[in-house]
Amino acid sequence: MRTIYVQLPQGGYPIHIGSGLYSQLPNFIHDLGWDEHRPLMVIADSHVAPLYGEKVVQPLDEAGYQVSLVTFPAGEHSKSSSTLEKLTEECIRAGLDRNGAILALGGGVTGDLAGFLAASYMRGIPFIQLPTTLLAHDSSVGGKVGINHSLGKNMLGAFHQPSLVVFDTDTLITLPRREVVSGFAEVVKHALIYDDSFAKWLLDHHVQLNDLHSEYIAEAIARGCQVKADVVALDEREHGLRAILNYGHTMGHALEAISDYTYAHGEAVSIGMVGASLLGEKLRTARNVHHYTKEILAAFSLPTSFSGPWSNKQLVELMRRDKKALGGSLTFVLPKGIGEVVIQHDVQEEVVSEVLQELRGGVE
Ligand SMILES: NC(=O)c1ccc[n+]([C@@H]2O[C@H](COP(=O)([O-])OP(=O)(O)OC[C@H]3O[C@@H](n4cnc5c(N)ncnc54)[C@H](O)[C@@H]3O)[C@@H](O)[C@H]2O)c1
Ligand SMILES: [Zn+2]
CATH class of the missing domain: 3.40.50.1970 (Rossmann fold)
Structure with a gap:
């Protein structure tokens, strides 16, 4: 135990x-x-x-x-x-x-x-x-x-x-396979926001983890819980730091809502994290994170692109209404590197639209 x-x-x-x-x-x-x-x-x-x-x-x-x-x-x-x-x-x-x-x-x-x-x-x-x-x-x-x-x-x-x-x-x-896969998104999220060695470990052992090998799964859950526990201990009521746990969620929540929850939570968050990595590179908060983000999510069979009849405008409108957005400005948690993120307010709509375009059909 x-x-x-x-x-x-x-x-x-x-x-x-x-x-x-x-x-x-x-x-x-x-x-x-x-x-x-x-x-x-x-x-x-x-x-x-x-x-x-x-x-x-x-x-x-x-x-x-x-x-x-x-x-x-x-x-x-x-x-x-x-x-x-x-x-x-x-x-x-x-x-x-x-x-x-x-x-x-x-x-x-x-x-x-x-x-x-x-x-x-x-x-x-x-x-x-x-x-x-x-x-x-x-x-x-x-x-x-x-x-x-x-x-x-x-x-x-x-x-x-x-x-x-x-x-x-x-x-x-x-647990149904799709729910297992969806859950891995939050495990990967905890690694990407706080612990680069955990990210490396996940990638190195994705085969055993996908097989639900009990020792590896217990280790992944424990390390994920450790990140959450550390962040919550520092900011229980989300006055600041705790918001980093929303990595991938601004875009993810919009996809969940617009698809009427046909995306499972983790699937939507996975696409949202790929979006955040692209956005981070465009806004120069980070370099060389996009490829790695896609690789680690794909290792757990998580989606890294989306397709659907919704316009970028509709998606951006939903992001503006996100509970975490203040006064309708676009706020994102963006990578600084692997295992480190930063909160960015007032992100321009044009850049978000560019990212959404690139996420459609997985264009590099
Ligand atoms: N409070 C928080 O900090 C926080 C963080 C992330 C997500 N959430 C919330 O969590 C919810 C999603 O959680 P979820 O994905 O666990 O959904 P869920 O509780 O609906 O479980 C998913 C499905 O799996 C079934 N199930 C659960 N355990 C099973 C098992 N061991 N074997 C077989 N079937 C099983 C459930 O009956 C359900 O059909 C959302 O409402 C989201 O908002 C809350
Ligand atoms: Zn979540």
Whole structure:
């Protein structure tokens, strides 16, 4: 087992990563100082609950905890106020009181939704993240939780740090291939923004990683979590540095939205990172990053170009409306080199359009 600590002023939390960890949940929870009188509510979506619900509930039940399991329909559409309302009702009916805690078992959708419920239920109760997708090595760390509104993604949310993160890597075996690939985009992102030796390691071992070789996957998740933990420790509430985690996301979010989410999050972010590397070279924040960026993403079968009927203008308009854009100016996280980025405000629309043109059909 590997353990990473997120260090925060109000006290941090551990991230345990490894195989077969759910059987140790009672010990991890005891280490938090939570005794058996704390009622626990496991929340999982309709795909994950039948696969892993019992594996989480049983050891806790045997250890004497009062533990219930509640499910909701899988998918991004469940990150909504109506699902939140239904889950709230289930928690009240199950007798979850202020002494209770929530365990979010699943991918980023479950973590964001159940985390937001924990942040607001009875003015906030503690919660634990049990990520089951590769992407969720990112979303389960750092305390950003929330739900979508029909007018925008993640429009209602909070900062609510988990008390513990337990990533049982055995769960990745059942993850659909496309979700595995999508998750690698965030792993590569963590390397490209903060750790060039991690990027090199990913490229050197992409064969074992693509095969989900457990030792390599655990190492990749741990190193990715380490980057996230370091960045969050320095800027928990995104006053500055934390924004670097949005690398590839300005363009990525626009592609996700314009395609009505037919691009998986990681696929869109992958194209966005290639876009950022081109933009960085054009604006001279970096040299010789574009080719390397494409190479590392392609090694994980991630897309590095796009095609679609949308105009550059439409895409740029979406980028201007991005939650991170201030006052409609175009803001990008751009490479300085491999493993280092810089935040650039007021990027000119013409240069962004040039990049979009080059990204279409993969023109060099
Ligand atoms: N809070 C943050 O910091 C943060 C960061 C990045 C992304 N996110 C959010 O994360 C969400 C995307 O997360 P995701 O890609 O994990 O999506 P997801 O939670 O919808 O999971 C993807 C699919 O895989 C299924 N699944 C999950 N684990 C499985 C397993 N082990 N075996 C089989 N099937 C499994 C799910 O049921 C779902 O159908 C988005 O809503 C995004 O906004 C949040
Ligand atoms: Zn992301």
